[in-house]
Amino acid sequence: MKRSIRIRPVALVTGLLLAVLAFPATFVHAQPAGAGKPLKVFVLAGQSNMQGHAHVRTFDTMALDPQTAPILKEMQDADGAPRACERAWIAPLGGADEERAGQLTAGFGAEARGPKIGPEFTFGIYMQKFLDEPILIIKTAWGGKSLHTDFRPPSAGPYEFNESQLETFKKQGKDLDEIKAAKAKATGHYYRLMMDHVKKVLADIQRVYPDYDPQQGYELAGFVWFQGWNDMVDGGTYSRRGKPGGYDKYSEVLTHFIRDVRRDLSAPQLPFVIGVLGVGGPTDKYGPDRQRYKGIHQGFRSAMAAPAALPEFQGNVAAVLTENYWDLEVTALRAREKKLKPELDQIAMQLKEGKLSRQEATAAREKLYAESFTPRDLRILKESTSNFEFHYMGSAKIMAQIGKGFAEAMEKLLEKQG
Numbered sequence: 001m002k003r004s005i006r007i008r009p010v011a012l013v014t015g016l017l018l019a020v021l022a023f024p025a026t027f028v029h030a031q032p033a034g035a036g037k038p039l040k041v042f043v044l045a046g047q048s049n050m051q052g053h054a055h056v057r058t059f060d061t062m063a064l065d066p067q068t069a070p071i072l073k074e075m076q077d078a079d080g081a082p083r084a085c086e087r088a089w090i091a092p093l094g095g096a097d098e099e100r101a102g103q104l105t106a107g108f109g110a111e112a113r114g115p116k117i118g119p120e121f122t123f124g125i126y127m128q129k130f131l132d133e134p135i136l137i138i139k140t141a142w143g144g145k146s147l148h149t150d151f152r153p154p155s156a157g158p159y160e161f162n163e164s165q166l167e168t169f170k171k172q173g174k175d176l177d178e179i180k181a182a183k184a185k186a187t188g189h190y191y192r193l194m195m196d197h198v199k200k201v202l203a204d205i206q207r208v209y210p211d212y213d214p215q216q217g218y219e220l221a222g223f224v225w226f227q228g229w230n231d232m233v234d235g236g237t238y239s240r241r242g243k244p245g246g247y248d249k250y251s252e253v254l255t256h257f258i259r260d261v262r263r264d265l266s267a268p269q270l271p272f273v274i275g276v277l278g279v280g281g282p283t284d285k286y287g288p289d290r291q292r293y294k295g296i297h298q299g300f301r302s303a304m305a306a307p308a309a310l311p312e313f314q315g316n317v318a319a320v321l322t323e324n325y326w327d328l329e330v331t332a333l334r335a336r337e338k339k340l341k342p343e344l345d346q347i348a349m350q351l352k353e354g355k356l357s358r359q360e361a362t363a364a365r366e367k368l369y370a371e372s373f374t375p376r377d378l379r380i381l382k383e384s385t386s387n388f389e390f391h392y393m394g395s396a397k398i399m400a401q402i403g404k405g406f407a408e409a410m411e412k413l414l415e416k417q418g
Helices: 009-022 060-064 069-075 120-131 163-171 176-186 189-203 248-264 288-309 328-338 341-352 358-372 375-383 389-394 396-416
Strands: 004-007 039-046 088-093 099-103 135-141 218-226 272-276 317-321
Touching: 039 120, 039 189, 060 069, 060 375, 060 396, 069 120, 069 396, 088 120, 088 189, 120 135, 120 396, 135 189, 135 218, 163 176, 189 248, 218 248, 218 396, 248 272, 248 288, 272 288, 272 396, 288 317, 317 396, 328 375, 341 358, 389 396
Parallel strands: 039 135, 039 218, 088 135, 218 272, 272 317
Antiparallel strands: 004 099, 088 099
8 A cells, every 4th residue: 555645845844954954964874784785765856857747647558569568567556557666665846735755656746637657657666676675766856947047056156147148138128136136046946955855855764664774774876867948948048059069058067966966965976867858859850840949959968968978977977868768659640640730620610610510520520530540540649648748748658768768777877886
């Protein structure tokens, strides 16, 4: 049976302050001789796609693809309900108005119009399988947040407006001092919230995982970062986006982020996985209607992945290209569907003019779809997605593969560390 707790925001804020004051200087507890292994703890952080917007109603269509059907079996129990993991626990913050914590299952994604999943569900499922022991996931994710400001790490220094931004503010007649003060206040706010939440959970693990044994202790085993949209679309901060080196600042700040996370969690070699933004799939497979975005999207993805190639991060940082899990079949089906628009518009016009009854118009649309798609195609079109494209279409098929991909990359990093 799933055990969970819900903590109201006021209590959470008060607890954060107490936890930070009481937290020990090191976060990796030594285990007594003869005791069992320390509990493995993984931190997942980012913005809305780390929250997760794949509705559970999109699960079943995963069975239509031989590649994802085995993953679906891991996600569901014998009755077809979302599996409650016996050895994986989670304490997320940011996806709901209240902190939710308990045994890992579906529903720990974004709360609005849920239940939903993010990458945490299959990450936990496969991570516990790889390690063959209990794990704890601490997730902090807030929608619409940037790395350049919201998650900006301390060592990156203050956010500095470029000349193009300053000139724009001047033309708009805005108060520059007021803008700079607001930016200074926002800078690093969510980095600090992330750290506070991690430390709060680690200060009282039994609150989340009742069977935790303090004598065994815990080990911070890995960190997964999945963010990027707000930086990619910010033409002010990245005024040269779309040009070579246009997103170099993102790479620099992410490098500081990795270093600061390790320093602030007293884990200098903490395995770190970067989930590289991949909305739309591989850019070399973009259709004609997406060519104008190709340079910007690829430039940003390259900048996200760049820190993993630095000498200091060899063997302890990995980049996972989430574009490889994009559902190209849905993209192709939607492209075919667009070609039906003239006929669909004609049916709509005939309905408006009274030439067709509502029932006749519905029948005409259904006939058109039946003649254009197979029953399998129609299931995929209607049932496999639940949200916008920038949320990976709210597809469990995509999100489940991403979570599994993160776990596989983390496993390799852990193996390299012995």
